[in-house]
Amino acid sequence: MDHYFSDAPGTPEKRSSIEFTVNDTGYRLATSSGVFSAGRLDAGTAVLLRKAPRPRRGVYLDLGCGYGPITCVLASEAPDVTVYAVDVNSRALALVQENALALGVSDRVIAAKPEDVPADVVFDGIFSNPAIRIGKQALHEMLLTWLPRLGPDGEAWLVVAKHLGGDSLRDWLVGQGWAAEKEASQKGYRILRVGRGE
Numbered sequence: 001m002d003h004y005f006s007d008a009p010g011t012p013e014k015r016s017s018i019e020f021t022v023n024d025t026g027y028r029l030a031t032s033s034g035v036f037s038a039g040r041l042d043a044g045t046a047v048l049l050r051k052a053p054r055p056r057r058g059v060y061l062d063l064g065c066g067y068g069p070i071t072c073v074l075a076s077e078a079p080d081v082t083v084y085a086v087d088v089n090s091r092a093l094a095l096v097q098e099n100a101l102a103l104g105v106s107d108r109v110i111a112a113k114p115e116d117v118p119a120d121v122v123f124d125g126i127f128s129n130p131a132i133r134i135g136k137q138a139l140h141e142m143l144l145t146w147l148p149r150l151g152p153d154g155e156a157w158l159v160v161a162k163h164l165g166g167d168s169l170r171d172w173l174v175g176q177g178w179a180a181e182k183e184a185s186q187k188g189y190r191i192l193r194v195g196r197g198e
Contacts, residue, residue: 013091022049022073029067029099035092036066036131044189045069045129048159051184051191055081058124062086063146065111068096070127075105084121085111114145123149126156126194140172147178147194156194163188 011034019028020041031038037045049070057080062071065085075083085096093111100109126146130139147156160169162185170192173180177197184191 020046020069023077025076027069027072027076027103029069029072030095030102031067032091032095035089035095036064038067041069042066042129043187044159044161047184047186047189048127048129048157048191049073051186052127052157054078055125057081059084059121061123061126061128061146061149063126063128063142064131065096066092068092068099068109068111070129071096071109072099072103072105074127075100075108076103079108082108082110084117084123085109086114086117087111088113121149122151122154124151124154126150126154128156129159132160139169143173144176150196152196154195156192157183158192158194160190160192161188162190 014033015030016032016038017028017030018040019026021027036042054077055074056078059082060074062074062083062085065071065087068085071083071085074081085093087093093113096109096111097106100106130142132139150156167190170180170182173194179195179197181193182190183193
């Protein structure tokens with residue numbers, strides 16, 4: 001079965017675009033079939049962009065970036081921010097590059113598959129609307145791979161639907177030794193702030 005988290009979607013490419021506004025700035029991004037939430041800005045992503053604080057400088061990770069709404073907003077709002085847009089989906093990564101170029105931020109956006117991110121890169125923060133539907137074990141493995149790459153004062157901001165386990169994910173993260181707090185709730189979504197434990 002073809003999923004948006006497939007490496008190379010078998011779905012024929014059907015291009016479109018979506019428009020949305022964040023902090024009074026309008027965005028128009030190219031999308032396509034075979035990527036996550038191609039028809040509209042995902043509700044969870046919208047909540048994350050409303051509720052999570054914005055970085056002013058540093059190196060950040062958009063984990064499971066899709067066509068790049070989080071990446072494009074972060075890079076557009078702060079000229080001293082570099083964003084690694086990471087996804088397994090080749091079509092999504094091509095769209096991120098296209099959208100970053102259209103917004104004039106391509107020099108600060110690095111679209112890459114997970115295995116292509118240099119091992120020595122340390123992130124000042126992580127933003128993610130994680131692909132819950134990959135399954136709990138795969139989700140846990142993904143988070144245990146990337147969260148340790150946060151810098152000493154780095155934080156991750158995750159959005160998870162309550163009915164898809166937002167509260168249980170927080171409990172699991174705490175059990176793994178991370179400081180995880182529910183920072184906000186809106187429209188059935190939980191915003192989790194995750195940092196290093198004591």
